[in-house]
Amino acid sequence: MRTREWSGADYYDVLGVEPDAPSAVVDDAYRRRAKELHPDRNPDAAAAERFKEVVAAYRVLRDPVTRSAYDEYRLRVDMGTLYASAPGRRPDPGSLRTIDHLAPPRVPRPRRPLPDWARTTISWVLIGAGLAVALWALFGELPAPSEADTPVAVQVTLGIMAAKLVGCGLIVHWYPQLRARWHY
Incomplete structure (x- = not known):
């Protein structure tokens, strides 16, 4: 059971028992x-709704392992140390049961920006492909339409694909300026 399901719920109170009550x-x-x-x-x-809460409380409190984890969770919430490491315990690296939700959040590594030459190349390839598809839709020999499609439907579909390719190319080309504008 995850701790977010435990937040805001006092399962001992739901069942009307003391925290040290026997099974x-x-x-x-x-x-x-x-x-x-x-x-x-x-x-x-x-x-x-209260019946569902009672069932959830019983599922946690009937199992000694889950109950122990729930008690530790409550204690750490009360002490304000939910995301600090557990006192006096070191997790076993080979342990199958890990408590990642109690670990401090990981700090993501900053990503390196794409080199200008690569961004420019990708953008021009996308724009070129989009223009090629647009020219093919207008002047080229189209693939044979299926029974449900007409030649116009095939042209419209190719036109939409061309617009998407050109749009992606422009976004890749202008990404640094757009990112600076949107992310301050």
Whole structure:
């Protein structure tokens, strides 16, 4: 279960048990609340939503491993150290169970800009291909249309492809100016 599903929910409060309650007490509290709020016994829409919360709480609190992770999550939220490393524990690199959601966010490496010669070459290739497709649509021998297509439909499709290629070429060519304008 992910921590974002745990945020804002106090599962002990939902079931009406103390955080140190044994498993038997959690089971009894779940059965009692489930009978009270089950949609077959209580047709109220709010009761159905509360029943879903009770089921979610029980799924977390019935399993000792998940309950331990939930308790640690609550403790770290209360202490304000959710994204700091866990005290006194080092994760095993070969461990199958990792807690990436508790790690600090990674800082992305700055990307190197595309060299001017490469950007210019790519833009001219795209623009040239777009113009070639446009000329082919206007003056070239078109591929045989299928039963549902007409020659005009093929020309329009090729024209749209040509416009996309030319547009992409222009965007690649002007990308540094556009990026500076949009990203301050």
